[in-house]
Amino acid sequence: MTTLKDVAQHVGVSISTVSRVVNNEATRSVNPETRRKIWDAVTELGYQPNKWARQLVKGGQAAPSAATRVGCIVAVTQNKYNHPYFSGILEGIEKGLVDNGYELTYVQTGDDLRNPALLHRILHENAADGLILVEGLEPETYETLRRSVPYLVGVDVSDPGIPRVTYDRVEAAKAAVRHLLEQGHKRIAFIGGPGLSQDVEKEKRYRGYREALREAELDVRPEWVLNSNWDVEASYQLTKELLQSDKEKPTAIFAASDMMAISAMRAANECGLRIPDDIAFVGLDNIELSAYSSPPLTTVHIPKFEIGSIAAKTLIDYIQGKYPIPVKISVPFELKIRQSSLSGPKA
Template identity: 30%
Template sequence: MSKRNGNAKPSRRATILDVAKRAGVSTATVSRTLTDPDLVAEPTRSHVVAAIAATGYTPNATARNLRAQSTKIVLCLLPGLGHSFWSVIINAVEEVLTEEGYGVIFGDTRNDPVREAHYDRVVRAGQVDGVLLFNGRLPGTDFLQLNNKLPITLISNDIPSSGLPVFEVDNRDSARAMTEYLIAGGHRRIAHITGTEGNVETGERIKGYRDGLTAAGIPVENSLIWQGAFSFEAGMEAAQRFLGLGAKRPTAVFAASDEMAIGFIKTVKDAGIDVPGDVSVAGFDGIEYSAIYNPALTTVIQPRTEIGRLGAENLVARMSGRQPALAGARLPCTLAIRDSVAPLDASRRKPPARQRRRSGSPAEEPERADSR
């Protein structure tokens, strides 16, 4: 039995620096030999290979992936990780990518050009295998050129003329359906709180709102289209505008997101306004909180799990060099008819809670993030 030397140091794993010193080259040359051996001339390449064998150096997983031109990492870019709307989509995306052996990095661009430029550099540096772009914008980026370098799939927000696959809902038709529902209840002066300025979803929902009014022969009042920003705070600001109108207040408000609708309701209720007795309020998205808020919010429900799953599956197929099952999809939404909207002639009368699809069949409750 050999005696253990208490002063002996534990064996150290060889590093790329050890290889470089033994071969008499730079660490960059060692890295290049591993990732692009054809770019390293003989006999330098042979010296590096011999040094690797002599030191017992084992490249880590990242180095091995680089040699195969793969990092097994997907970058998901969102305009705001704090928005509750994204939670269900993120869960669906992460589940698909994890099952396929990919790691996921989430980047919050916050619609900030500086942060967007940073992530653009990350993508161009080849640090990821693919990108899921949630925010519908990455200014200054030539997407056609970049998509030739690595796959990019759009989630929820299209980028017109980009040529990229997109998985989204029919925002225009869904906004029109909600506007028509409000009109069917006798409302003619309907305000619309828009989403973030410049966002494709924002524009499509405004068009749907206008379509609904025009089809019913109701003039569009531009003064009732209020700029928002897909946030609780934007809804609260719109509520202050509503309160300031006095007798000229609209009888219904259609917000382009549930967060804005809930922010609006809280603010007007704090001011003594009854919802839906004094004003009916509808939202868009179908976030979990919309079903349990008081009053329960009438809203457009997006199929968020399906959006995330289909988008991630498209990206995985393209990263693997396979033909994706779907090149893109525009999915239908459903209307959840709840307590925050009442017919105009039912002032101060709270309608029973109910849900239905546009076709008249029951709509599903919003998907809960903890169910996936």
């Protein structure tokens, strides 16, 4: 069965762009040539938009059949649907829905929902029977969705009032830092960003870093906590500034995502440092690129596809009344040790 993702890959655009075209959304413009290519791909690949979307294209006002429309909101502001972490979750969500006879009818981001017209369309004109929320949203927007959508499932969302699929981010970060400690490192820096609170110290991966150091009776050094706001370029620049400074430097860096770790590794290389002999790196996510960085990046594997697939099945079970109370499903993580961290003891 052809999916939105298949059409997006065929044309070379994002899933959200395909979603907007096949659902006839006018809140954001799509280049006419791109729109034509998408409909050509829909015909060529045999993709079948849901019945309601086809009626909209024809100018009709037919309502969707019960419990068949599922939307997804992804709280990501950078790289959109080419994001190496979120795209894996989205793929799992779509496959999980398709395998159970459902369809992912639209994908939007947290930034998209700041557009009042689009938010109104999602809640009223293009209303879904169920919604999967991947990570958090601003409290006001989240409460609006929760009041308006009959069935809501969260991926790494803190609300205990809805079914959730998650992994233990604090323990995953601790596993990464403990590995560096076991390699003999005592001067370990952190690269990450804030959560919705906009406070890095409340972010779970930072908390894991801090707890691992404290358990080893080591202090957190504020000058080694780099807030890149989850931006790859900022991670590169901040790491370069740290490694070029005249102050004492870390011998290892834990980055809260692989993309930030890889950009920081480039900064270390440009500063003339050898990895892992002069400085070691560990990331978190295990995106595909991490095995092909130079050297290959030690990271914590998060089962992204499985998280998405489980979230889809959880939503379907929720819609079908199989969960009388909200459930929390926690998936395991696994440390993947590669060459970027295998070094001798450091003073």
